[in-house]
Amino acid sequence: MRTRRAMVGVVYLALLWFFGGKYGAAVGIAVLAADLAGVPRRAIWIASMAFLAQGVPRSPVVGSNFGTDHLVAHVLVGIGLAAAAYAGLRELLEPPAGGRPRRAHPER
Amino acid sequence: MALHRVPLLFVLGLALLSVPILLQPGRYLADTHDTLWFAPGWYLRHSLSVWQDSAFLRGQPSLAPMAAFVWALRSLGFSLWLVQRLWYGVLMATAGVGAALLVHQLHPRLPSIGALAAGLFYAITPYALAYGLLFSPAFVPYALLPVLLLVTARWLPRRGLTGPALFGLVVFAMGGGNGAPQLLVLLTVGAYVVWVVGVERTVGVRRALAFVVPALAFAAAMSAYWIFSGSPKEAANALAYSEQPPVINGASSYAESIRGLGFWQFYGGDAYGPWIPAVRSFVTSPGLVLAGFILPVAAVATAWLSRWRTRLLFLFLALGSVVWMAGIFPVGTSTPFGRSLSFAYRHIRLVAGLRTTYKVGMVLELCLALLAGIGLGELWSRLEARPGARRWRGAAAAAAAVVILAAASPVWTGSYAAPRSARAIPDYWKDALRFEQGRSMDHRTFFAPGTLFPVYRWGGLMEGVGQSAPQISPVSAWPFPVDYHYETNLLAAVERSYQNGFHARRTADLLRYLGVRDVVLQNDLDWQRSETARPADVERLARDRSLEPVTSFGPVGRYTAVSGSGSPVDAQLRAARGLPPVQVLAVPEPRPVTRAESGAPIVVSGDGYGLATLAGLGYLEGSPPVLYSGALDPMTLRTLAADRPMFVVTDSNRRAATDFSTARGDHGYTLAPGEGGAATGYGLFGNRLHSQSVAAFDGVRSVTASPSAPPFGGQAAFAPSNAFDEDPRTWWLVGAFGDPVGSWVQVTFDRPRSLSSVHLGVPPLELGRRVSAARLSFSDGSSVLVPVGPSGATATFSPRVSTSLRVEIAGVQGPDPTGVGFTDISIPGVVARRMVRVPDDLTRMARDPAVLAMMASSDLAFVFERARSGSQFLPDEEQGILRRFDVPVSRTFSLSGVARLDRGAPDEEIDRLVRGPGPVSASSSSRFLDDPALRASAALDGNPDTAWVPAGTVGQWIRVTFPRRRLDRFGMEAQSMPGRTPISQIRVAFPDGSSFTRPVPPNGRLEVRFAARATSSVTIAVTGVAYAGQGPPPPVGIAEVRIPGVSIPAAPRRAAAPCMAGPAFTIDGRPVPIRLQGSIGALLDGRQLKLSACRDALALGPGRHDLVAAGALQPDTLVLASRGTAPRPAISGPPATSVHARPDGGYDIDVAGAAAPFYLVTGQDWDPGWTATIQGTSLGRPIILDGYAAGWRVDRAGSYLTRIRYKPQRRYEAALALSAAAFLIAIAIVGWSRRPRRKA
Structure with a gap:
């Protein structure tokens, strides 16, 4: 399990670097560090939602530069997405007890 | 599905079906194509043909299912606006019910409220209302995405072909278009299949393949009809001329995309308000902004708290969708992903087709809707056993209602407004269209002015009134040369008079080539919103003596100007108020669209703008066949020898960045070879340099500048070379409405030069910005920073030898965002003169001895026109005519042209012009x-x-x-x-x-x-x-x-201007004495006068020549003409022809009594797919005739049938047959599987 988690960590970090550049990698390191430090998974989910909700633009002035005028919102939502991605990955790799699910539809 | 759910889903569908009726009731919303809505039967009939005589149908037979829907309802008598709302309603109901059914399929035990909520969350979104309904063909895949997932989820585990057949039918129902939404839908379904096979492992690989392979086969076969309706070349062309990734991703931040926004048009606007008003409140209203985040947060909460395993698939799909939607945002500081995307856009055509990343929004919206709906459903279940369940459930339902009501706010507040809509086309227009329908059907009707956004003062349409009556073969200038390069170029040239402020002369000569019989002036266009010519300018056509007034429609002044506004001294406004809303002019002796032509052809180097100049000069009188040299090869040219063609070299087809977003065709300055990349101008003749007019420099090797902001590539009047021409009246300016710091201009010398001082002159823009500091950089790597004052600066520095000088703007001063730059950057001993090297493709072909012999004996002319702005508020691109041209063989030329006094010329030059040289x-x-x-x-x-x-x-x-x-x-x-x-x-x-x-x-x-x-x-x-x-x-x-003994007696105003010679008018440096045909008074009054050489003829040897005509006498056009020695052939008329248009887009032409070679003109834009055969013998590859049309030179006597076909039609018909067969097979399979079975 530890090897699997390490591999997930590397892949996750690589993905965050790819999609977010050096800032993405920094966010990835922070999320991994929090996980290593024993921060519970639910805290990562909650953090994800909290960051997503920070995407509110600070000014209603609309123009072609609207996106770049609200880069902070872009970054915060990006952190939220990164946290959700990690929490989801962990959820996928460490499913709740019960083992591998049975086939829902038996092949006919 | 449990039967108790049916009524709920029915109610949901009915509710969603009725939502669009609340959107601007009674008004037609501009969507897709006007023809599709106003004449759906015509549209359907023509969907059987892949070639369309209209820029708005080409490559769009994929919309036939939509047209069938519209046609069926309109045939039942429904009004246009109601049909449109029902169409939208069907799409929204399909989306909502499909999403609800999908929830039931994926999570069978979920309470119905979860499925209903998911359906509403998905069907009512800003994405659906503000994007989907305005581009409804792209919304069809949105509506059908959940249905396709439903079919996949339901039939993936099952054996048989029913599921794949249903899958194919759903994909068929999506229609076509550019294919990007369909591909995204299939990718989403693919992700689901991979998930259930690879992660959930609920379906085996073999079983999955047994579904996927036939499903994709059905989908591909049923989509073949639209996949093969276009060509890869067209697709690439469309990509080149449509919006580019920096624009597409200009506002697609994660924060906006995750709310279903981020589409660049949502954030744009102009003086008339937002481009898409329906969505603006989602960006500006704090309540709606906050509500927009509820769904994403709820979706993440579901992913966290739910135990439904498939939730993670939709979570990951949602995350991936947001990242994809953001694309290369923030533009310019992209991530590795953004850079990879940019690279892929440039080099992989398939990826480039997916660059409109906003379309991925449908996947995001579905994922969020499913997760939030399922979250609500599970919450509903969990609350059942809790104390106070009703209260908590009420709160949960209220939260869901808030999300739905917020998303639907434009509907219930009545604030929904499409960018363009109309209550009805006015009666006078209906009368005008009926009048045109009563005229001959062999011709086209030209609607002027052209516009990209037709907004009439009574309402807005998609393409214009003309397109609502396709039976009259409407044609109008549409700026983007996406499919019809040559026709678009020629139409833009026809419009030049009123779009760019020139006199309209002999316009009929050009319109005859287009097969136009009537010209319809649309005086009721809101010219400002439509970004086109104002009615008073369009009236130049009515004043063109080559056109005849026929009639007008509508009361004078109705919708022709804004009532009660505008300056009373505005003559153009007064003129507009005196116009009827619709005027009809006729082209005398019009020629049919498809026709035979005869006579000595004119071979023109240049493009449609060159033809417009030639028409104005009378060269096209009698409508001789016209061929472009840029499209000919020596072998084809040789076949014309017997026709004794005339050769004309123009200075058109300029290499310049062009702004195709308005009908005005604004363009930048003429570029040098290598500048501007491939996307310059109309892309004629494969963008070959030898067919283009390009900038060349005299006195220096080159002058270059930092790239200016697209799309203009620098305004034409402010070319970089102006900074080195020692003419203080011409400037180099950059950075208007932007940041000019960092912009640079560079001169590369013809040899290394020792420099020790440079003077920088700045324009006297008293109210605007100016350069406050500049950095001079030399080829040895050294640089000097120079402070620049209001009157410029002179920089002195230690002498150094340099091969170039770059001047970079290092600082600016001043409040207004005007452009800044230099009048002159004076370097001792350096004067750069920018010339235009005209196309030399004819000279290159003259390397062929037979072509050379033909050119030696044929009429030959060089026709040059000064590049002018046509506006009193904008300086001209050129102050004179400086041309570099090649003469293939020694000839003697006469000189003619028109010129006027340059009002800005120095006093002494004007005196010299009117009096000749004198001692004082x-x-x-x-x-x-x-x-x-x-x-x-x-x-x-x-x-x-x-x-x-x-x-x-x-x-x-x-x-x-x-x-x-x-x-x-x-x-x-x-x-x-x-x-x-x-x-x-x-x-x-x-x-x-x-x-x-x-x-x-x-x-x-x-x-x-x-x-x-x-x-x-x-x-x-x-x-x-x-x-x-x-x-x-x-x-x-x-x-x-x-002063005693010193005077300059006034020249008599009535006296003729003297013969004048000087450095202002030279060929190869030798002065050419010229004479004006007019009085000195007329010259001083600024009137345009004819000019000619004082001597009879000018002898020019073979090779390159430089013509310089600049100074106080400013030429507008110059013609060097040389009569050929070959006798003119006897002119015999073209043979009689009888043209039968076929439903497949081809023609059968009966030719009777052909006695001499003639030219057969299709009247359709040139495309290599056109073929012609006579009794099975091909006439070969089509040539470009009359500036745009595919045609052939036919050298066959007698009477015979000529078959003209569009070759891709055969492929299209095969694809249609394949799609039809696949459709019928799929229907049969589904029908067979649903047959009633007897119980055992």
Whole structure:
């Protein structure tokens, strides 16, 4: 399990670097560090939602530069997405007890 | 599915079906194509043909399912707006019910409220209302995405072909378009299949393949009809001319995308408000913004708290969708993903087709809706056993209702407004269209002016009124040359007169080539919103004597101008109010669209703009066949020998960045070879350099500049070379409405030069910004920072040898966002002269001896036109005509043209022009309003009623130069009258440096005496005035300067201008004496006069020649014409033809009694797919005839049938057959599987 988690960590970090550049990698390191430090998974989910909700633009002035005028919102939502991605990955790799699910539809 | 759910889903569907009826009831919303809505039957019939005689149908037969829906309802008598709303309603209901059914399929035990909520969350979103309904073909895949997932989820585990057949039918129902949404839908379904096979492992690989392979086969077969309706070349072309990734991802931040926004058009606007008003409140209203985040947060909460395993698939799909939607945002500082995307966009066409990343929004919206709906459903279940369940459930339902109501706010607040809509087309337009339908059907109807966004004062349409009546073969200038390069170029050239402010002359000669019979003037267009020519300018067509007025429709002044606004002195507004909303003009002796032509052809180097110039000069009278040299090869050219063609080289088809977003066709300055990349101009003749007019430099190797902001590539009048031409009237300017710091201009010398000083002159833009610092960089790597003041700067530095000088703007000063730059960057000994090298493709073909022999004996002409702005508010791109051209063989030319006085020319040059050279000259600092009558010599003509009047007071000067003489006095008479500021003091200066001042008495008369001296000039500068009024003082004036023995008698206004020769008009550096046909008075009044060479003929040898015509006499057009020695062939008319248009887009043409070679013109834009055969014998590859059309030279006598076909039609018909067969098979399979079965 530890090897699997390490591999997930590397892949996750690589993905965050790819999609977010050096800032993405920094966010990835922070999320991994929090996980290593024993921060519970639910805290990562909650953090994800909290960051997503920070995407509110600070000014209603609309123009072609609207996106770049609200880069902070872009970054915060990006952190939220990164946290959700990690929490989801962990959820996928460490499913709740019960083992591998049975086939829902038996092949006919 | 449980039966108790059916009524709920029915109610959901009915509710969603009725939502669009609340959107602007009674109004037609501009969506997709006007033809599809107004004439769906016509649209359907023509969907059987892959070639369409309209720029708005090509490659769009994929919309046939939508057209069938519209046609069926309209046939039942439903009104247009109701049909449109029902169409939207069906899409929304399909989306909502499909999403609800999908929830039931994926999570069978979920309470119905979860499925209903998911359906509403998905169907009612800003994405659906503000994007989907405005581009409804792209919304169909959105509506069907959940249905396709439902089919996949339900039938993936099952055996048989029912599921794959249903899958194919759903994909078929999506229609086509550019294919991007369909591909995204399939990718989403693919992700689901991978998930259930690879992660959940609920379906085996073999079973999955047994579903996927036939499903994709059905989908591909049923989509074949639209996949093969276009060509890869068209797709690439569309990508080149549509919006680019930096624009697409300009606002697609994660924060906006995750709310279903981020589409770049949502954030744009103009003086008339937001481009898409329906969505603006989602960006500006705090409540709606907050509500927009509820769904994403709820989706993440579901992913966290739910135990439903598939939730993670939709979580990951949602995350991936947001990242994809953001694309290369933030533009310019992209991540590795953004850079990879940019690279892929440039190099992989399939990826480039997916660059409109906003379309991924449908996947995001579905994932969020499913997760939030399932979260609500599970919450509903969990609350059941809790105390206070009703209260908590009520709160949960209320939260869901808030999300739905917020998303639907444009509906229930009544604020929904499509960018363009109309209540009805006015009756006068219906009368006009009926009138046109009663005219001959063999011709086209030209609607002027063209526009990309037709907004009439009574409402907006998608493409214009003409397209609502396709039976009349409407044609209008549409800016983007996406499919129809040559036709678009020619139509833009036809429009040049009224779009760019030129006189319309012989427009009918051009329109005949297009098969136009009638010209319909749309005076009721809101020209400002439509970004096109105003009615008073379009009226130039009505004044064109080549067109005949026929009739008009509608009351005078109705919708032709904004009532009650505008300046009362606005003559154009007054003119517009005196116009009827619709005028019809006729082209005399029109020619059919598809036709035979005969006569000596004209082979033109250039493009449609060159043809427009030739038409104005009368070259196209009689409609001779026209061929473009850029599209010919020597072998084809040789076949024309017997027709004795005339060769004309123009300076059109310029290499320049062009703004295709408006009908005005704004373009940048003429670029040098290699500048501008591939996307320059109309892309004619494969963008080959030898067919283009390009910039060439004299005196330096090159002048380049930093790339300017797209799309203009630098305004035409402010070319970089203006900074090095030593003409203070021409400027290099950059950075208007942007940040010019960092922009640079560079001159590369023809040899290494020793530099020690450079003068930087700045434009006198008193109210705008100016350069405050510049960095000079040299080829040795050194640089110098120079502070620049309001009057420029002279930089001196240690001498250094350099091969180039780059001047970079290092700082600017001033409040307004005007462009900044330099009038001149003066380097001792360096003057850059920008010429235009005209196309030399003919000369290159003349390397073929047979072609050379043909050109030696044929008529040959060079026709040059000065690039002008046509606007009094914009300077011209060129001040003169400087051309570099090649003569293939020694010829003798006559010179003709038209020219006018350059009002900005120096005084002494004007004198030289009207009087010829003389011993006495007078110059001055300026002239009031540049009026030539107020030049310096007016003070030396002995007439006190005329005067030198400068543009100012103190600091202005007049200088008189004469043969050296002894002088001890002179007299002066300053003007003292209303409208002039009295002069109170002058300074007199001599060439030896001596000077003195004198007071001027109030009556202005002054006798100046001084110590006798020998001198050759006197300069009188105004150093004091007597003005105590408010505001800026009027100018001073000096009526007379009396120097004994020195005068410049006024040239008689009625006298003919003399033969003139000088450096201003040369060929290869040798002056060419020219004569104007007109009086001196007409010249000074600024009228355009004809000119010719004083000598009879100009002999030019083979090779390259430089023509320079610039100076006080400013030529507008110049023609060097040489008559050929070959006898003209006897002109016989074209053979009689009978044209039968086929439903497949081809033609059968019966030719009767052909006695001589002739040209067969399809009248359709050139495309290599056109073929022609006579009794099974091919006529070969089509040539470009008459500036745009595919055609052939036919050298076959007698009577026969010619079959013209569009080759891709055969492939299209095969694809249609395949799609039809696959459709029928799929229906049969589904029908068979649903048959009633007897119970065992």
